[in-house]
Structure formats: structure tokens, C-alpha cells
């Protein structure tokens with residue numbers, strides 16, 4: 355076998371490796387938004403992002419449609435549990451890796467205009483890095499630093 359051919363041969367496909375053709379006609383998304391729409395029973399100790407998750411997903415899609423064409427290629431997808439349940443409803447935006455928590459419907463226009471279109475992080479919604487993947491062990495309230503318990507309601 356000629357050396358040039360041997361060098362380009364790929365290893366044998368096994369149960370753990372699957373080869374697929376790389377297509378170049380579809381550019382990667384500039385913002386790929388995943389919205390947790392996971393549902394759990396009310397009694398589940400970790401809670402879940404429903405029922406707000408699905409409404410937030412739909413509102414993000416609608417707001418993107420309303421904004422129309424822009425320089426950013428974005429897509430909103432429903433996701434299962436993103437494992438940040440205690441800070442939900444949860445939204446994550448890739449490839450930037452921006453995690454938003456306690457997202458409300460009222461936040462949707464800002465997320466689209468500021469983060470998706472302009473690329474700005476909304477610090478008041480950003481789940482601090484210290485909180486991610488802690489299963490809620492680090493308290494967090496939107497707009498507050500990580501570890502700060504929620505403020506007591508004023509009387």
C-alpha cells in the first residue's frame with residue numbers, strides 16, 4: 355500500500371468510536387442556547403425548571419424571531435436537566451459557556467438583546483462559577499455574590 359494512503363487511513367471503528375463525515379456547509383452557531391425544561395415530581399428534593407422552562411424556551415424563540423436577521427447565528431433548544439436545578443430555571447449559552455439562573459420570563463428580552471445579539475453577559479443573572487455543579491450547596495441569589503444567603507424580607 356502506498357505510504358500516502360496508509361497515512362490517511364483511519365483506525366478501525368469500534369463500539370466506542372463512531373466516525374461521521376464533517377460537513378462544512380453549516381456554520382457553527384454563534385450562540386447555542388439550551389433551556390432546561392426538565393420535569394420532576396413536586397416532592398423531588400432538587401426541584402426542577404418546569405413549568406417556567408418551557409415558557410422561557412418559547413419566549414426566547416419568539417423574541418429571536420421578533421428581532422429578525424442580525425449578524426449572529428443563534429438557536430434555542432430545549433434541554434433536559436442541566437444539573438443546576440437549585441438555581442433554576444436554568445439557561446446556558448454555548449460556546450461562551452454563560453450560565454444564567456433563576457431566569458424569569460421578564461428577562462427574555464434582555465437575554466436576547468444583550469447576550470445573544472450583543473454578546474454581553476448579564477451579571478445579575480449569571481450563576482457564579484463557585485456555584486456551578488455544587489448541587490446548590492453554595493447559596494446564590496441573582497444579583498448577589500456566591501455564598502450570600504438571600505436577604506430577609508423587610509417588614
Ligand code: FES
Pocket residue numbers: 390391392393401402403434435436437438439440442443444
Ligand atoms: S431540572 Fe433544570 S437544571 Fe436540573
